[in-house]
């Protein structure tokens with residue numbers, strides 16, 4: 001199965017969708033992955049959790065069966081290092097084409113992926129919520145917020161299984177004071193947030209069918225609540241950067257492990273094998 005090869009033009013955003021993204025900081029695509037593709041992807045997700053690495057290379061901080069807490073959120077970074085099916089999701093050309101259109105840029109590269117599994121009912125106190133955050137807070141190793149995340153739903157998602165929630169327009173508010181992926185108390189976080197005057201904190205649930213992909217800007221505030229359903233919520237967050245994204249050393253030491261592959265080349269564009277190109281307008285010539 002070749003999931004990455006062809007750019008599906010029928011899935012690209014129309015001009016009004018690009019305007020919506022520019023105004024609100026997020027957008028939801030039509031279905032990109034078929035049921036058969038998703039079944040294969042999910043099987044490979046489970047292989048990763050069993051510690052079976054097709055390429056022989058382990059991802060970063062993988063959750064492992066029999067070893068890690070079954071009730072916690074499973075977050076595996078760089079699954080594309082380890083598994084070719086998951087890699088095909090992370091470098092999917094249609095995802096790249098959509099990201100380029102929304103960011104109004106020519107080239108989209110993979111920064112890193114994050115495989116996610118939010119267990120179903122029974123999580124008890126370890127609710128596996130994702131606290132309000134802006135992705136750029138974690139990417140101070142990039143000179144500017146020229147990044148976008150594509151979140152691929154492997155299962156249907158809605159509020160009952162802890163779908164992501166977006167705060168529209170928040171990508172226009174700059175980097176805020178409250179940013180914590182692992183915080184469980186989203187209400188407390190919201191109260192402490194410095195929202196700009198004349199702006200309102202409102203949330204929109206990202207309700208999708210399996211195979212759809214949501215996109216959010218690196219400054220868009222988002223988080224997610226508990227999964228109260230019987231089934232796990234499965235997905236992959238594909239963190240993407242525009243072709244002009246440059247490396248910046250973060251003096252606070254918050255250098256993402258993928259940025260370490262830049263070997264301190266301050267001010268240089270992220271390019272090369274470590275950051276595969278998903279899409280470039282040049283290939284369209």
Ligand SMILES: O=C(O)CCC(=O)C(=O)O
Pocket residue numbers: 116130135149151162163164222223224235237
């Ligand atoms: O899966 C979630 O609930 C949050 C994922 C996330 O923070 C992201 O994709 O940037």
